[in-house]
Amino acid sequence: MTTKLKVAIAGLGRMGARxxxxxxxxxPRAEVVAVTSPVQQELDWxxxxxxxxxxxxxxxxxxxxEKDLQAIVIASATSVHAEQAIKAINKGLHVLCEKPLSTNIEQSQKVVDAYRESLKTRPNQKVICGFSRRxxxxxxxxxEKLQSGLIGRPSVFRSQTCDKLDPSGFFxxxxxxxxxIFVDCSIHDIDLALWFFGEDSVVKSVTAVGITAVSPELRKYNDRDxxxxxVEFYDGKIAQLYCSRMMAAGQEDSTEITGTAGKLAVNTQPAANLVNIYEPTGIRREIPPHYYGRFRDAFITEANEFTACCLDNTPPPMKLEGAVAAVRIGCALQESLITGKKIEFDERGNRITRANL
Amino acid sequence: MTTKLKVAIAGLGRMGARxxxxxxxxxPRAEVVAVTSPVQQELDWxxxxxxxxxxxxxxxxxxxxEKDLQAIVIASATSVHAEQAIKAINKGLHVLCEKPLSTNIEQSQKVVDAYRESLKTRPNQKVICGFSRRxxxxxxxxxEKLQSGLIGRPSVFRSQTCDKLDPSGFFxxxxxxxxxIFVDCSIHDIDLALWFFGEDSVVKSVTAVGITAVSPELRKYNDRDxxxxxVEFYDGKIAQLYCSRMMAAGQEDSTEITGTAGKLAVNTQPAANLVNIYEPTGIRREIPPHYYGRFRDAFITEANEFTACCLDNTPPPMKLEGAVAAVRIGCALQESLITGKKIEFDERGNRITRANL
Amino acid sequence: MTTKLKVAIAGLGRMGARxxxxxxxxxPRAEVVAVTSPVQQELDWxxxxxxxxxxxxxxxxxxxxEKDLQAIVIASATSVHAEQAIKAINKGLHVLCEKPLSTNIEQSQKVVDAYRESLKTRPNQKVICGFSRRxxxxxxxxxEKLQSGLIGRPSVFRSQTCDKLDPSGFFxxxxxxxxxIFVDCSIHDIDLALWFFGEDSVVKSVTAVGITAVSPELRKYNDRDxxxxxVEFYDGKIAQLYCSRMMAAGQEDSTEITGTAGKLAVNTQPAANLVNIYEPTGIRREIPPHYYGRFRDAFITEANEFTACCLDNTPPPMKLEGAVAAVRIGCALQESLITGKKIEFDERGNRITRANL
Amino acid sequence: MTTKLKVAIAGLGRMGARxxxxxxxxxPRAEVVAVTSPVQQELDWxxxxxxxxxxxxxxxxxxxxEKDLQAIVIASATSVHAEQAIKAINKGLHVLCEKPLSTNIEQSQKVVDAYRESLKTRPNQKVICGFSRRxxxxxxxxxEKLQSGLIGRPSVFRSQTCDKLDPSGFFxxxxxxxxxIFVDCSIHDIDLALWFFGEDSVVKSVTAVGITAVSPELRKYNDRDxxxxxVEFYDGKIAQLYCSRMMAAGQEDSTEITGTAGKLAVNTQPAANLVNIYEPTGIRREIPPHYYGRFRDAFITEANEFTACCLDNTPPPMKLEGAVAAVRIGCALQESLITGKKIEFDERGNRITRANL
Incomplete structure (x- = not known):
């Protein structure tokens, strides 16, 4: 019998349980040996x-x-992601942390710093932040098609993360x-932009606007629906983002990347499955109601690839630094959304402030 | 001012009026100088x-x-198509006859015979039977893509003419x-098969089955819903047909032609226009309710091309003989539908009868 | 014979000839009695x-x-649109002017002013600027679906006008x-936003960014590819626009309007026709190469409806004022594109300037 | 640790290995304890x-x-399916047998008979034939939508199993x-017809035609490409089938079921994933090259559900008898394909022979 990776799960809420x-x-190559949650009922489950x-x-x-533990999945409340990740890193564990590392840039950076420090003595340790779309x-x-040159030089990016309307007030x-909303939803789109444009892309400016079309109460938390x-990048690349909590039909996460020789579109014609329904009102198809319906297979791939890179000591599927870069852009967009101001950065990533911007 | 073709319209019912x-x-190159209908109210219109x-x-x-008349469109009741067409042919008029020439093979053939005879003295006369899909x-x-060799040798044909359910009892x-139903609906698909496979394709056998799922009364007229x-052809080509009066969503006329190197599909994803509707039940598009919604532009092209070939003495866009070939196959399918028997033909088109088929 | 509208065409270039x-x-209800062009060869045509x-x-x-002339279509060079329109208005003619009235806001406004003045003595005069998508x-x-309430209150608008790459240097x-590019391409999207959101929507701010991915020479004319x-509106509505000269597949003009209860998408799955091609590389469909392939039928409808409103003295299908509003927004976006600054407006439409924006 | 089902795999060829x-x-609830194959190299794998x-x-x-064995998956050569299944049944094992039980009706029936006999003493034994599409x-x-009444009474069925062209001569x-081809490919479509129309549907007649468009060598084995x-059923239901070895783009398995109030279509717009490629020749999407690409998830579900019904003693997801019914229809179609004759059955399933059919 091949050796399995001994994994613990921290957090057993909706996403943790998944x-x-x-x-x-x-x-198949992993073994869940321990779990933790502050909720007894979740432990019983x-x-x-x-x-x-x-x-x-x-x-x-x-x-x-858990002396024999090799890896941990951190899927607890976002507010403790960073703290738990740092503790696990310092223990020498491989870590798969749910996104985001933190909603705060400095906190996010601390996780990266801890990992860098730890790598000095444990070069085989793997720590990733799970951006499921990757x-x-x-x-x-x-x-892969982009990498093969199919669309020339990628130049314009459009992506949206749009949740189904939830009338319960959950959001x-x-x-x-x-x-x-930019840190919670668009973080995925931002990560994709960095992936498709190149991880080393440098942001030049961000601008955002927003409304509360269905949930005016969001304004008290400085949010929009x-x-x-x-997002403008220094190397002649631009991106537009849309995030929403108001979709009628279901989860609508779509992306387009336009290059100098073609375009790739992902999920611009969403569908839950391969069924079409012909009825007196026309032809209809259903779409996944939630992101899990859209990305369940991706989460399973994530679990398997994380396990494989830990067991086989191969490079992790993505760099931890990217998670901070995404949070940085997300926070800037969120700030612009609230202040109404365009935010600019110099080529080293420092914010430009001027009296007469 | 350029000279216009002087046209008369015979029949002003639904299709005639169109x-x-x-x-x-x-x-623009035609002029409607006269109309005829047995219904005064239609003449007033x-x-x-x-x-x-x-x-x-x-x-x-x-x-x-109408001494100066040059052309006539016959869109009267199907039962008088052949008779009126023959009279007009004998008068030397150009004729555009609505499909079918007749529901009867012999009658259809008589129109062709009359035209062939007339051509001997009036070589510029144009007579076509309007298969709108052409x-x-x-x-x-x-x-054109097929002709260019894009799909190799066309071998398998599938086509359907399926009307929207009409609960009024009209059908x-x-x-x-x-x-x-095979003569009324599938005649279009048969004509397409002959067009795509080649007009000289020879039928080897036909078989049909049918049901009355919504209109059992059709049985008294030897019809099905x-x-x-x-349809099997002698040159290694086969076709499957579906006709229906029971579609929920609208008119569903689709065609696929599979060749040795590819396939062409026409209207397998029907849509009334370019609008998609996102609503709580999913994503929906509407489709044309009736064949006119699907083929209106084709009818207009037909009018213009018929006019052009008459005025310019260019070859008509299709041969009249094809209309008889299509009726012949349609009638055989209708017979097979009712008798439950497979009908076979020899390579010269003669029916094979044998005791132990 | 019914009376026809006597129409002249000014300008016989590509669009004028169409x-x-x-x-x-x-x-059918119009008659082209005269044409004008500075190019003799076009007059010969x-x-x-x-x-x-x-x-x-x-x-x-x-x-x-042309003493009997009733209407004129102005499809000459954009630079003379306004001047010719004003002359025709002052002559009392009905005018259909190609978009834009002018690339300059003041010039555009002068056309509207001339029309308002003329209406005082000629209340039946019709003047429209042809936004073909209407x-x-x-x-x-x-x-219509939006008007019927199908998607609730329209809140978020996304639209793009993206031309096929033209390697000839034409652009x-x-x-x-x-x-x-915002005045030339996005003007259509802006007009749609005003139509769908309501003509009286007031712009709060505009921001734009751009690149020259394939045509760096555009920079010398302060343009981008x-x-x-x-675009942010005062009544809780927001719009995002994309314009491009770089599409590989053809003309890609698509629009989405998201409301509180649903979404309407137009042409988000472009197609030239109903054909799908199955070949070893997958399933493919073609799309229209240029805007005329996409909007030819709309232009014909425009001609017919303009003719009808002149002959029948019915309200024109759109207000002339909208054309100025669209140019105003387009020019502001173009300015923001070049300066990199966000431009803000107060609720009466006046520009806000402040030291510390 | 929960108890796992001890499973053996018989046959480790392409499908067996999968x-x-x-x-x-x-x-997760199964454990592979033993495997068998006549090929040592497969055992090593x-x-x-x-x-x-x-x-x-x-x-x-x-x-x-294997004294403790509980279940066996039979994925060996089709020719030994029946024999191995019967031996395993007689041993009291749960059996998941790849389709078909046999290409021979009598052999297929013997498996069912053995199972029926075995059930008398082992009422908890589960034996299914794996029709993956279920x-x-x-x-x-x-x-489920059909069962809920969404399309009324299902009446017309169309389904195709069409393999990608394999120029290697494999087929x-x-x-x-x-x-x-009808027993190998269409068996799936026939099983679907029985599922959607009701397992107790009785065949009235079958007719088939075929060609060898790319592989004339198939004729020596009485097959077509x-x-x-x-297929006509006694209760007013009809089905049309298409099977092919000649698809250019990939595996094209699609199904439509038309009822008196609507239609359900499965995979009539095939796609390998959610990507669309925009390039100078148009918009393209790829499709799965083989049935495994289309049905991999279904096979995994099959494994899990078979395991669950064995462990939990719940009813198997389908009846073994259906597998014989499907083979019976498939063999009749294959016979009609070769003889060119329509084959008819009476209401008890007995074949009708008459001199003058």
């Missing part, structure tokens, strides 16, 4: 559904007691912790 | 809407009195005169 | 192809001599006169 | 890639020695053992 299940049921792993109410206790088969196909409560942004 | 309007409003043409209750009187931009594009009444047919 | 043909061949109208090398001479069947269907030369813009 | 991998890597299971060159030896998410969605060699079939 990650746990992906590692337990769909990652894990006992029953994850093959009876050891359970801990305390993250720290898990780290302390594992999606369609985005990968688009990226309003969530806005207190999410970092704002629909927002548009433009 | 033809009249196409010639009056959208065929023509007076008002077609620039005050001369009107006749009698077809024969029109032929007699004038449709998409079918023409497909045909039951209509079945008395239509010649049956849904039918499937297979 | 307009002339639409009025001559596809507008008109003699032959437009039923031998009277021809003039001088616009002024046409106005003077006549497009798909945009109209979307607008560089053209940039000297076009007013820039790809540009992104955001 | 099944083995699905059970090993993607079926299994050692390395399936967690070191016990290996056997002889199927009989495996059955004899596990496909899109087909299941369509089936010719394969034709010796495949049972013919393209064939069309019609």
């Amino acid at each position: 990650h746990a299940n992906h590692f337990y049921s769909y990652t 894990a006992k029953t559904n994850l093959g009876n792993p050891r359970t801990y109410l305390s993250f720290d206790e898990l780290l302390e007691k 594992f999606d088969a369609s985005y990968r196909d688009a990226f 309003v409560e969530y806005a207190q912790f999410s970092g704002g 629909n927002a548009l942004g433009i | 033809h009249a309007n196409h010639f009056y409003s959208y065929t 023509a007076k008002t809407n077609l620039g005050n043409p001369r009107t006749y209750l009698s077809f024969d009187e029109l032929l007699e009195k 004038f449709d931009a998409s079918y023409r594009d497909a045909f 039951v009444e209509y079945a008395q005169f239509s010649g049956g 849904n039918a499937l047919g297979i | 307009h002339a043909n639409h009025f001559y061949s596809y507008t 008109a003699k032959t192809n437009l039923g031998n109208p009277r021809t003039y090398l001088s616009f002024d001479e046409l106005l003077e001599k 006549f497009d069947a798909s945009y109209r269907d979307a607008f 560089v030369e053209y940039a000297q006169f076009s007013g820039g 790809n540009a992104l813009g955001i | 099944h083995a991998n699905h059970f090993y890597s993607y079926t 299994a050692k390395t890639n399936l967690g070191n299971p016990r290996t056997y060159l002889s199927f009989d030896e495996l059955l004899e020695k 596990f496909d998410a899109s087909y299941r969605d369509a089936f 010719v060699e394969y034709a010796q053992f495949s049972g013919g 393209n064939a069309l079939g019609i």
